[in-house]
Amino acid sequence: MSLANGRHYLAIPGPSVMPDRVLQAMHRAAPNIYFGALPDMVEGIVPDLKRVARTEGHVAIYTGNGHSAWEAALNNVLSPGDKALGLCTGRFGHGWAEMATRLGAQVEKLDFGRQAPIDPDQVEQALRADPNHTIKAVTMVQVDTATSVRNDVAAVRAAMDAAGHPALLMLDCIACLACDRLEMDAWGVDVMVTGSQKGLMTPPGLGLVFFNDRAVEARAKATAVTAHWDWKPRSTPDLFYQYFNGTAPTHHLYGLREALTMILDEEGLEAVWARHAKLAQAVWAACEAWGTDGPLALNLTDQSVRSHAVTCVHIGMDHGPKLRAWLTENAGVTLGIGLGMDTPEDPESLAYFRIGHMGHVNAHMVLGVLGTIQAGLRALGVPYGPGALDAAADICATA
Numbered sequence: 460m461s462l463a464n465g466r467h468y469l470a471i472p473g474p475s476v477m478p479d480r481v482l483q484a485m486h487r488a489a490p491n492i493y494f495g496a497l498p499d500m501v502e503g504i505v506p507d508l509k510r511v512a513r514t515e516g517h518v519a520i521y522t523g524n525g526h527s528a529w530e531a532a533l534n535n536v537l538s539p540g541d542k543a544l545g546l547c548t549g550r551f552g553h554g555w556a557e558m559a560t561r562l563g564a565q566v567e568k569l570d571f572g573r574q575a576p577i578d579p580d581q582v583e584q585a586l587r588a589d590p591n592h593t594i595k596a597v598t599m600v601q602v603d604t605a606t607s608v609r610n611d612v613a614a615v616r617a618a619m620d621a622a623g624h625p626a627l628l629m630l631d632c633i634a635c636l637a638c639d640r641l642e643m644d645a646w647g648v649d650v651m652v653t654g655s656q657k658g659l660m661t662p663p664g665l666g667l668v669f670f671n672d673r674a675v676e677a678r679a680k681a682t683a684v685t686a687h688w689d690w691k692p693r694s695t696p697d698l699f700y701q702y703f704n705g706t707a708p709t710h711h712l713y714g715l716r717e718a719l720t721m722i723l724d725e726e727g728l729e730a731v732w733a734r735h736a737k738l739a740q741a742v743w744a745a746c747e748a749w750g751t752d753g754p755l756a757l758n759l760t761d762q763s764v765r766s767h768a769v770t771c772v773h774i775g776m777d778h779g780p781k782l783r784a785w786l787t788e789n790a791g792v793t794l795g796i797g798l799g800m801d802t803p804e805d806p807e808s809l810a811y812f813r814i815g816h817m818g819h820v821n822a823h824m825v826l827g828v829l830g831t832i833q834a835g836l837r838a839l840g841v842p843y844g845p846g847a848l849d850a851a852a853d854i855c856a857t858a
């Protein structure tokens with residue numbers, strides 16, 4: 460018998476669950492893209508995006524996914540032959556660094572593995588080893604969605620300052636904007652990229668690049684900025700179409716408007732962060748209890764380096780694929796696959812699963828996912844420790 464009928468819950472780390480209000484806001488005829496409601500709405504979206512990013516800087520909106528935002532950001536500040544330092548704590552850190560290489564940059568990578576955050580001391584050393592300041596940018600991911608590592612952005616900035624190095628700090632917040640705290644200006648981030656489909660609760664299709672005046676200076680010196688990726692007209696348009704270098708992504712903008720209202724004006728950003736923190740603790744508490752007996756283990760033992768948006772769990776090759784399939788077929792929940800966690804014995808990262816708890820998620824959704832995971836473990840005869848669901852409920856019960 461299957462218990463999957465009912466509303467399916469895609470509990471993967473993006474695209475995340477979209478609020479019905481976001482979907483309804485998109486359900487409309489195409490608006491006029493020259494005058495009226497749509498241009499007026501975009502005038503309000505721009506400052507609200509900056510509020511979410513905690514920046515007084517600039518923002519450019521691209522019709523595209525997170526990879527587009529990656530390329531856009533790099534294209535504006537790096538020229539072929541420039542050096543960059545790519546800090547890697549999982550698949551996504553490598554992905555961004557590799558993209559910079561493809562654009563002709565010489566990228567040195569510092570790899571901190573799959574179970575540890577960036578070590579700021581190593582960043583400082585790497586920058587001190589560049590006394591002529593040939594490194595133009597340092598790229599890093601705040602939350603690496605593959606490993607669920609959350610890096611300390613302010614500590615990386617402090618390391619760069621300690622080395623007296625002028626490279627730009629470029630940050631990927633695609634997984635975690637509006638989930639994990641981000642203070643773009645206070646933490647000294649020069650360029651930040653994100654996408655619409657995770658914490659921002661909007662369909663995939665918008666790439667966002669935020670940047671400050673130091674990045675504007677770097678853009679002025681860059682030699683290979685292309686017309687489509689150029690952030691200048693998009694952030695300081697004379698005509699409405701320049702915001703998007705063409706037709707506006709009309710319906711995404713209506714969805715995003717609704718999501719920003721929910722985040723900023725109704726729940727409030729601090730409360731959104733606090734909700735994510737609490738729900739993440741419930742997930743960790745359950746996983747830790749299960750792990751006291753049997754194969755299940757969180758990828759990260761240190762709580763302080765775990766993201767509040769996504770959790771990566773090791774369960775072993777024998778159980779990972781079966782558990783994911785059981786949940787989809789019998790419980791109406793789909794967990795994320797392992798990504799970039801491959802080993803020679805497990806080239807497809809099947810030994811891992813990931814739980815997305817980003818965006819439009821609440822206690823009943825998270826407790827539901829945890830309850831059905833336990834049902835799956837039981838149905839499949841996978842051993843697990845006791846008390847997981849009680850522990851998660853206890854977290855949700857205390858303010």
Ligand SMILES: *Cc1c(COP(=O)(O)O)cnc(C)c1O
Binds near residue numbers: 473524551654
């Ligand atoms: C999802 C994600 C990306 C890639 O975004 P796409 O929209 O799939 O291109 C990049 N970096 C991080 C940290 C992500 O979570």
